[in-house]
Amino acid sequence: MDKIKLILGDAVEKLKTLDDSSVDLIVADPPYNLGKDYIDTNDKMPFSTYHEFTRAWIKEANRVLKKGGTIYVFMGMRLISYLFEIMEQEENLNFISWITWHYTQGVGKKKGWSSRHDDILMFTKGKKYTFNLDAIRIPQKYYRSINNMRGANPGNVWDFSHIHYSQSNRASQHPTQKPEGVIERMILASSNENDVVLDPFSGSGTTMRVVQQLNRRGIGIEIEPQYIEETKQRLSEPFLGFDSIDERVLRIPNDLNNRSIRDEYLRNHINWFLNNHMDRLEDVLEDFIIKYSKKFNADEMALVEDIAQKNDIKLPSGKKPLEIRE
Ligand SMILES: C[S@@+](CC[C@H](N)C(=O)[O-])C[C@H]1O[C@@H](n2cnc3c(N)ncnc32)[C@H](O)[C@@H]1O
Numbered sequence: 001m002d003k004i005k006l007i008l009g010d011a012v013e014k015l016k017t018l019d020d021s022s023v024d025l026i027v028a029d030p031p032y033n034l035g036k037d038y039i040d041t042n043d044k045m046p047f048s049t050y051h052e053f054t055r056a057w058i059k060e061a062n063r064v065l066k067k068g069g070t071i072y073v074f075m076g077m078r079l080i081s082y083l084f085e086i087m088e089q090e091e092n093l094n095f096i097s098w099i100t101w102h103y104t105q106g107v108g109k110k111k112g113w114s115s116r117h118d119d120i121l122m123f124t125k126g127k128k129y130t131f132n133l134d135a136i137r138i139p140q141k142y143y144r145s146i147n148n149m150r151g152a153n154p155g156n157v158w159d160f161s162h163i164h165y166s167q168s169n170r171a172s173q174h175p176t177q178k179p180e181g182v183i184e185r186m187i188l189a190s191s192n193e194n195d196v197v198l199d200p201f202s203g204s205g206t207t208m209r210v211v212q213q214l215n216r217r218g219i220g221i222e223i224e225p226q227y228i229e230e231t232k233q234r235l236s237e238p239f240l241g242f243d244s245i246d247e248r249v250l251r252i253p254n255d256l257n258n259r260s261i262r263d264e265y266l267r268n269h270i271n272w273f274l275n276n277h278m279d280r281l282e283d284v285l286e287d288f289i290i291k292y293s294k295k296f297n298a299d300e301m302a303l304v305e306d307i308a309q310k311n312d313i314k315l316p317s318g319k320k321p322l323e324i325r326e
Contacts, residue, residue: 004235026200028061069124070191074118074119093124122190139151183207193214203227205231241279285313
């Protein structure tokens with residue numbers, strides 16, 4: 001199989017062409033039936049038509065998913081309860097998590113509360129499934145020797161900014177392009193290298209871009225030819241880091257008071273948390289300097305400067321320690 005296969009067509013029809021139990025992970029971001037402009041595709045169906053469409057594609061998705069595989073589905077709040085029922089009651093999938101993707105920007109309502117989250121349902125096929133916790137931990141807020149230095153579970157409320165039309169890393173004019181950081185977390189947690197990841201509503205190709213960089217194999221289905229072409233273009237571009245990150249990943253824990261633990265921690269932080277986000281190393285070094293520069297000795301300062309130099313980062317002069325204590 002090609003590393004990444006893009007299929008043009010209707011998700012229900014094209015899913016039928018895939019073999020039973022052939023994919024390890026499904027990341028599905030279907031149209032929410034809210035009237036978005038997906039070129040020629042109707043995103044405002046009568047409720048019963050949309051419900052039947054959901055039922056049909058979930059049934060096929062379940063068929064192609066391997067035992068032990070995971071499926072994540074994005075959904076707006078108007079329809080998520082119906083989706084939950086289909087997945088749990090009709091398809092007998094195993095509920096794991098209801099994830100809230102929280103963002104701070106969006107349309108302001110004049111009456112009622114402005115919407116600031118989308119939700120994601122995570123189900124598995126059977127009770128034994130892949131979950132690589134170490135791959136998706138976030139740094140602890142405070143260093144405590146009894147805590148796992150490796151970091152904490154990020155929980156089920158995920159803060160990631162939308163990708164704005166004005167951002168240079170926006171892949172296309174697709175109206176609902178998702179942040180790569182959200183998909184990165186799902187793929188790292190719920191699959192292994194070379195596993196097959198399917199996205200039945202591939203849109204601008206966010207899942208396929210993440211799949212490509214994380215060394216998985218991918219199948220993306222999309223009904224609009226223009227989005228398929230834009231995805232091909234996106235996949236051919238040089239990789240400079242994923243377009244979004246959970247900002248908690250950038251924090252250095254407080255209370256790293258022991259020098260040797262602090263040094264070990266900094267090196268580990270880069271390896272553990274900044275894979276695919278080296279463009280944010282500068283923020284991490286800055287936080288390290290702000291928190292600990294007063295405690296640095298010459299070796300520690302040299303370590304920070306060495307990391308900065310190797311990565312072409314200019315340390316902010318105002319943030320350097322005023323004096324180095326031996
Ligand atoms: C919410 S968007 C997915 C966005 C994607 N996650 C991204 O980051 O770009 C849903 C996509 O489903 C596509 N779509 C709508 N109906 C479809 C169908 N029946 N089969 C396949 N794709 C469909 C739309 O064209 C749209 O690109």
